[in-house]
Amino acid sequence: MGFKIDLSGKVAIVTGGGRGIGRAIALGLAGAGASVVIAGRTAEQLSEAAEQIRATGAKALPVPTDLTDPQQIEQLAAKTVETFGRIDILVNNAARSFLRSLLDLREDGWDKVFNTNVKAVWLLSRAVARQMIEQKGGRIINITTVGAEKAELGMAAYGCSKAALKMLTRCMAREWAPFGIQVNAVGPGLTRTAFSQPIWSNPDIAKHVTSLLPMGRIAEPEEIVPAVLFLASDGASYMTGQTIYVDGGALTT
Ligand SMILES: NC(=O)c1ccc[n+]([C@@H]2O[C@H](COP(=O)([O-])OP(=O)(O)OC[C@H]3O[C@@H](n4cnc5c(N)ncnc54)[C@H](OP(=O)(O)O)[C@@H]3O)[C@@H](O)[C@H]2O)c1
Numbered sequence: 398m399g400f401k402i403d404l405s406g407k408v409a410i411v412t413g414g415g416r417g418i419g420r421a422i423a424l425g426l427a428g429a430g431a432s433v434v435i436a437g438r439t440a441e442q443l444s445e446a447a448e449q450i451r452a453t454g455a456k457a458l459p460v461p462t463d464l465t466d467p468q469q470i471e472q473l474a475a476k477t478v479e480t481f482g483r484i485d486i487l488v489n490n491a492a493r494s495f496l497r498s499l500l501d502l503r504e505d506g507w508d509k510v511f512n513t514n515v516k517a518v519w520l521l522s523r524a525v526a527r528q529m530i531e532q533k534g535g536r537i538i539n540i541t542t543v544g545a546e547k548a549e550l551g552m553a554a555y556g557c558s559k560a561a562l563k564m565l566t567r568c569m570a571r572e573w574a575p576f577g578i579q580v581n582a583v584g585p586g587l588t589r590t591a592f593s594q595p596i597w598s599n600p601d602i603a604k605h606v607t608s609l610l611p612m613g614r615i616a617e618p619e620e621i622v623p624a625v626l627f628l629a630s631d632g633a634s635y636m637t638g639q640t641i642y643v644d645g646g647a648l649t650t
Contacts, residue, residue: 400632405430408481413491415442417590418618422488425622427455434477436462464517474524486629487525489518490540494555507554514558534577538628539566541584543647570638579637583624586644588616611646
């Protein structure tokens with residue numbers, strides 16, 4: 398079976414689309430023909446990303462959103478439908494983390510991580526799924542991490558939240574398959590963004606970390622995009638509930 402990635406006429410939402418991996422995904426979806434709604438808290442980054450998307454000839458709508466606010470989540474889904482009339486693809490990419498040992502992490506830190514990385518994904522996916530059910534189908538792609546499988550020092554809340562997201566991916570996949578909604582995840586390894594800057598910008602830490610990676614280097618944000626495009630495309634017509642790791646072999650160690 399041949400397939401090409403053609404998302405023309407499709408409407409996608411990318412959370413955290415203003416920078417980093419999310420911006421690369423938004424640009425990738427736009428390049429494949431989709432209209433893209435990007436959401437995040439920092440309005441300037443969203444406007445800048447929207448300009449970049451429009452420069453490719455695609456439609457972009459920046460929607461400043463704090464995903465820890467359930468009302469703003471509902472508004473994001475509603476604004477997308479109001480502007481573009483439908484939602485075909487949702488990429489739950491936004492996330493946060495604190496580098497703290499379990500002994501030092503504060504309770505509100507744990508809650509912030511889980512509210513953003515798990516609860517917001519459930520609430521936004523539910524709002525979007527209601528629209529997708531009316532449309533008789535759609536694709537949801539969650540961005541997880543190799544840290545969902547490996548216990549990384551100082552990253553417990555984040556790793557636990559992403560392990561929960563992996564299971565949420567399976568639960569949504571199972572419950573919503575009868576409606577034609579397919580739910581999968583992409584798990585990057587260490588990728589060069591603001592999120593991981595404390596690691597790659599310190600030469601000693603970077604040298605140590607890359608020496609542990611089979612491919613000997615970290616990923617660039619654009620290298621995460623093709624897996625997302627595949628999961629959004631006709632080529633993934635029989636896939637649901639899966640996580641594809643794009644990690645330079647990190648999980649082989
Ligand atoms: N970089 C890595 O090494 C790496 C590795 C594995 C997995 N990942 C995953 O890849 C995804 C993207 O990470 P990244 O590296 O691109 O990080 P990033 O540059 O820090 O981007 C995170 C994005 O999430 C948004 N966000 C955070 N909290 C939010 C909230 N409450 N409401 C709305 N948006 C919010 C941020 O926007 P605002 O701050 O403007 O709200 C930002 O756009 C995350 O799911 C992360 O877990 C990253």
